[in-house]
Amino acid sequence: MSHRDLFARSALANIPKILTLLDRNPHSPTYGCFDRNFWHYKIIDFPSGMAQEFVLPLALAYSTNTLENPFYHQQVIRDWVKAGIIYAAQSAHRDGSCDDYFPYERASGAAAFSLLACIESYTQLGLENPTLLHFFSRRADWLANYQESGQLSNHQALITLCLLRLSELFQTSRWRQAIAQRLELVLSWQSSEGWFQEYEGCDPGYHTMTISCLARIYQLQPEVRLKEALIKAVNLAAQFVHPDGSYGGEYTSRNTYNFFPHGFEVIGHWMPEALQVSDRFLEGLAKGLAPCYADDHIIGHHTWNYLLAWRDFVPQRPAPMVHPQGRVWLKEAKILIERRENTELYLALNKGGVFKLFRNNQLVVSDTQISFQVEVKGKLKNCVAHLIDTYNININDEEITIAGAMGWAKQKQMTPLNLLILRIVMLTFGRFFPNLIRKLLQNMLITGKQNAPFYFMRKLRWSQGKWCVTDEVHTQTWHNVIHAGISGDQTSIYVVMSRTFQLNQLQPWINLTPKVRTLSVGEALKIERYF
Known part of the structure; x- marks a missing residue:
């Protein structure tokens, strides 16, 4: 074909x-x-x-x-x-x-x-x-x-x-x-x-x-x-x-x-x-x-x-695309693309170091940063490191570091009561101010970040033909962390066209819960991985 x-x-x-x-x-x-x-x-x-x-x-x-x-x-x-x-x-x-x-x-x-x-x-x-x-x-x-x-x-x-x-x-x-x-x-x-x-x-x-x-x-x-x-x-x-x-x-x-x-x-x-x-x-x-x-x-x-x-397909096609080796640092987008030897790294510095890494034209790993399921006042909340924010960033030729506060994921769901309230609002004064309602919902579901009491540092270092990824998370206590892990495709804001399935998402969660269970009060969670 x-x-x-x-x-x-x-x-x-x-x-x-x-x-x-x-x-x-x-x-x-x-x-x-x-x-x-x-x-x-x-x-x-x-x-x-x-x-x-x-x-x-x-x-x-x-x-x-x-x-x-x-x-x-x-x-x-x-x-x-x-x-x-x-x-x-x-x-x-x-x-x-x-x-x-x-x-x-x-x-x-x-x-x-x-x-x-x-x-x-x-x-x-x-x-x-x-x-x-x-x-x-x-x-x-x-x-x-x-x-x-x-x-x-x-x-x-x-x-x-x-x-x-x-x-x-x-x-x-x-x-x-x-x-x-x-x-x-x-x-x-x-x-x-x-x-x-x-x-x-x-x-x-x-x-x-x-x-x-x-x-x-x-x-x-x-x-x-x-x-x-x-x-x-x-x-x-x-x-x-x-x-x-x-x-x-x-x-x-x-x-x-x-x-x-x-x-x-x-x-x-x-x-x-x-x-x-x-x-x-x-x-x-x-x-x-x-x-x-x-x-x-x-x-x-x-x-x-x-x-x-x-x-409108153009019959005459040019030679295949070939990217030169080296770094593309999009400072305004806060996205870094690194092509070294036979690897390609796509890294979001404004999202806590979320990345995709390819070797020999195949996906090695997709990483959407550390995620905690935390019990707060009897309810489970999701704390993540991948929300957009202005993080502390340090970049040099061999090492990239991102650090900052984790945030609470946006997981607001509609309930019969919420839907009823929204209907009443829109059938009364809301119909005259739809843009205001839209803006409120955007703030609730899409934009902004509420900091959580967890602080992370992610370091990516190139060494001997491999990427070394080091993660460190600090918090006052670990007793209320119910589950911890790293996913390849986790997101936490509402976007119509996101959370679709793509074949490269067939990678399991990395379960960090057993490691968290061993941590004492004040002790940091530390993980080191090589790709």
């Missing part, structure tokens, strides 16, 4: 699942709804607007002419796509916005993803429906005037692309100012190192979504400054494709393994280095190293992006 067809095969494998999520009954009041929890199981009381994004994978499957595609030019697929766009319009608020996780949320991410999907599907299939065009316009007006809390570059780039595509479709300059302002915001959030801000730092996964959007924007509206930003962004992304073809992971700000290839194919027409990044990822895809995103909420993004990459 050709590299190009790997994109199509991976994406088309998700279409039956997407069709299962869809209400395909024309006589149903929810015909065209992709939120199965709403229309079928009836376990939630509103449909997620993000789910209507799934019209685009179906529209692209309808148009993807490969031997292994049973959905190609099937009339019923076309009918279902149209039904999905109509349901997106019917289920939207009067101002064109939509909800994702709770009523009256007015989620700009869900509104933008689903609007782009509807616009692309509408034009792809050559539909003609003035009512739908009016809906597109209303949602675009809302997106143009709404600013969400938090710094999410991929959302801003996506909104810009929506407004630009719709301007092209309507042949209007109506959103010209909003397009310029949003694009300026995205470019202002790009670090001098090339990455785009995602909440508290650099996430190479969401970075590739931003690249995909900006590449399309550059096609429609070529500008020198945007081209320069894309070149920097691609060069940055190239550093995070692991030698086995996997990408990203827990050492990044949002813990994602995302890789959206379409932008690299688009940019590859004028920057061959972008195709090297895509080809390295395709090597991992052929080995089954891509993460699994086939759940009810996030299956759509990669499916349509892979199909677009298949459609």
Whole structure:
């Protein structure tokens, strides 16, 4: 199978699942709804607007002419796509916005993803429906005037692309100012190192979504400054494709393994280095190293992006990527990449020394730092060393040290009472202040760190062709530590696209509990490992 067809095969494998999520009954009041929890199981009381994004994978499957595609030019697929766009319009608020996780949320991410999907599907299939065009316009007006809390570059780039595509479709300059302002915001959030801000730092996964959007924007509206930003962004992304073809992971700000290839194919027409990044990822895809995103909420993004990459695949490919030996120290991202002899180390210094280490193009170990399960006032809490913070860092040629306070993991769960309170809030005054509610939830589930009474020091030292990792943890007492260990894929903040399964996660926890049981009051936990 050709590299190009790997994109199509991976994406088309998700279409039956997407069709299962869809209400395909024309006589149903929810015909065209992709939120199965709403229309079928009836376990939630509103449909997620993000789910209507799934019209685009179906529209692209309808148009993807490969031997292994049973959905190609099937009339019923076309009918279902149209039904999905109509349901997106019917289920939207009067101002064109939509909800994702709770009523009256007015989620700009869900509104933008689903609007782009509807616009692309509408034009792809050559539909003609003035009512739908009016809906597109209303949602675009809302997106143009709404600013969400938090710094999410991929959302801003996506909104810009929506407004630009719709301007092209309507042949209007109506959103010209909003397009310029949003694009300026995205470019202002790009670090001098090339990455785009995602909440508290650099996430190479969401970075590739931003690249995909900006590449399309550059096609429609070529500008020198945007081209320069894309070149920097691609060069940055190239550093995070692991030698086995996997990408990203827990050492990044949002813990994602995302890789959206379409932008690299688009940019590859004028920057061959972008195709090297895509080809390295395709090597991992052929080995089954891509993460699994086939759940009810996030299956759509990669499916349509892979199909677009298949459609716009560049036939002439450059020589494979070869990274020079040495150190790449991204001071603003606080990520260090060290390539020595036949090893590659990816180390997050702003996350307590979380790292991945490869030798001979194979993963040796993924390490998300020490974790304790601690009894506090009769309840179990999780204390971790991998939350984003400004740690004490010392770097020299042979040794790297990270030290600081551990933090309490964010493990807030919804309960019937919490859900009831949230519903009451959103059905009363919260509906008028959705951004405030969103900001409060972000602070609770995503951003910030509450220090715990445990202090760690992690030292990584290169010696005789090996990495030596030394960990030391101090606390006043160990009697309330119930369990201790080190995981390869533990994360502790809420991110939609994180905590997916990836084949390299098949490594057991390192159980440190027996060692902790032997420690006296005031004695430090010390561990030394060689890789």
